Amino acid sequence: MKSQWLILLTVYAAALNLTSVNCAIVFSDISVEAGLSNEVYASSGGHGLGINWVDINNDGWDDLFVVGGGPNYPPKLFINNKMGAFTNVSQLLPKLPMVEMSGSRFADFDRDGDKDIYIYTDNPDFRVLNENQPDGPANLLLTNNWIETGIINFTESAALAGVDDLAPVPFGSLPAYRSKTAAWIDYNRDGCIDLYVGHLVENAGGHEVNRDRLYKNQCDGRFEDVSVISGVSGGLNPDNYRATLASGAFHINSDLWPDLYLVNVTGTDSSVYHNDFLYINQGIGAVETFSEQVGLSLGVGNDSQAGMGIDIADIDHDGDWDIYISDIFNTTLDEPPLGNVLYLGNGDGTFAENSAISAGIQGVDSWGVNFFDANNNTWEDLFVATIGTNNGDLFYVNNGLNDGQHLITFTESALSIGISTGNARGSAVSDFDRDGDLDFAVVNQNGGLQLFRNDSTQIGGWLVLELSAQISNLDAIGTVVKIQTGDLVQMRQVKGGASAHSQDSLNVHFGLGDSTIVDQILVQWPSGETSQFMNIGINQYFKIFEVDVIFKNGF
Secondary structure, eight states: OGGGGOOEEEOOOGGGTOOOOEEEOOEEEOTTTTTOOSOOBBOTTSOOOEEEEEOTTSSSSOEEEEEOBSTTSOOEEEEEOSSSOEEEOGGGSOOOOOOEEEEEEEEOTTOSSSOEEEEEEEOSOOOSSSOOOSEEOOOEEEEEOHHHHSSOOEEEOHHHHTOSOBOSSOSSSSSEEOEEEEEEEOTTOSSSOEEEEEEOOTTOTTOGGGOOEEEEEOSSSOEEEOHHHHTOSOTTOGGGOOEEEEEEEEOOSSSSSOEEEEEEEOOSSOSSSOOOEEEEEOOTTOSSSEEEOGGGSTTTTSSOTBEEEEEEEOTTSSSSOEEEEEEOOOOTTSOSSOSOEEEOBOSSSOBOSOOHHHHTOOOOSEEEEEEEOSSSSSSOEEEEEEOSSSSOOEEEEEEEEETTTTEEEEEEOTGGGTOOOSSEEEEEEEOTTOSSSOEEEEEETTBOEEEEEEOOBSOOEEEEEEEEOSSSOTTOTTOEEEEEETTEEEEEEOOSOBBTTBBOOSSEEEEEETOSSEEEEEEEOTTSOEEEEEEEOSSEEEEEETTTSBOSOOO
């Protein structure tokens, strides 16, 4: 029986002068023993539910915040008890309106030393294939008072901060836009984290309520709407009013300015409005901060007709970023081939055409997506949350590079390594038990929360970096970290939201394979400063302060 839960993988990496590590990947569903199985979650329209791995009480252990869905399913907060289980403290959340809550993202927006949570909301009447009412309830901002009070305590302050996202002129009986995504991004790199909010009215491409918003943090607890002057409002061209369901505030290219990838969707009525937007940050001094440049990359933006989730990583160790987008809704509008999408970076800020088929990760009916190194062999694997109607759960183990053709490939292994979910939506990754391997959680539509603990054996070494920013935004969102072990350079970036409606832990994890020392760590902070460390030991949590060691050189 035990063999049914194991898959023995030998990673061939001679092209990069690496020694392979034989790794048995195993995940165990510990939802019951962890105290997470007693709640039900349900999005009224089926297009919500998200998870945040967020350290609410600053004890160094990631807690869980889960958006419950519809009006009768309020959000839940579970505090990590450091012994493999969680305590439900949802009663400590403030009294919130009974509205549809689609997802959430967290950041320390007020720079007081604790993490706050932004909840984006929607009209509960949501139909995939028909027109929807354009209006929604106000969005919510849970300001964390931990630093001030020393107890778990929040204040709802979206209106006070100016991010309740009200419509200038109401489009219906509800006062705000329908929101389906958000992302924290310090787009101007001033140390105060900004907020992007995406709107969606299904089957209504060209409708003005689809204009997204960018809120600039004024560093005084309030935000300013800079959507127009930043270049992300869509202007006056209705073709730019596209329904946004997923977003990623990522570094797309190699500069220090964070960019935005917006996953746009539509129904079956028009092919004009579903193409994605790729907003490249032009930096301070540009007439418009963001320039839409999806057309610079052949094929990018028109392959996922109804993208649900997005993540980014350097999956092939070539020093540039690769993007994966999950897709849920196949119609004749899709550019073939149908299914999920992989855009490999070309090394110059552009991307190759969809290569999901050749990589073996073309799954369908998908929501949350997460790149992470499950067996610490240096290659990032891929979890894809699915609704289970076709091929069930998807966990793609990274096989490394094919040395003959230099192609990256994956092997689907979910059932054999212990992964089985229900009707999955949001997903997020954390080393919640701080044992050096990455675990993940999934929230299911009309079902429960699942926690998959990583019980892999014979895994490689590891290093987890805890970043403490002082000049940059305090969560270090937008930081790029590179490490070198022998001839191999790996890189990660700290993201203000990804997957579907969710956000991973802010800790930066690296699998090290057979390496016994990390030759070099290079941290490129949003402030422009660079921290460099040499000859660091493995298998440890290593804390880095932005003001500790500053160099301008690197690798």
